Amino acid sequence: MNYRAVIPLYLLLLLIAGCSSPQGMNCLGEVKTLPGHPVGKTSAMIVDNTVAFSVLMPKQRIESGLLHSADSSRYVPSAVTKEGYLAKRLSGNRFCIIDPKKNEYTIYQCQ
DSSP: OOHHHHHHHHHHHHHHHHHSOOOEEEEEEEEEETTOOEEEEEEEEEEEOSSOEEEEETTEEEEOOSOBOSOTTTSOOEEEOTTSOEEEEEETTEEEEEETTTTEEEEEEEO
């Protein structure tokens, strides 16, 4: 394989992807304890980059970081954020943030 031809193509694709500005989605979130008991509702703006996402709230911004999955057909892509949350992209319009310190999770459903 000719790597000299692949590297410029890869860099061009990264440049194109970096120049596009993903639009945020308004999302409603349902907050529950880890055992599944309802706590309340919330809302946030989520910017989805497919391999990562950001949750924008009035007093906080959570960056998922690069989402990983050993086998994306069997396991949900996820990452641990710098704040210690577990971030999961459940589908194109569903996202989950797990807060182990509060023993809670929020599933966001976006329009």
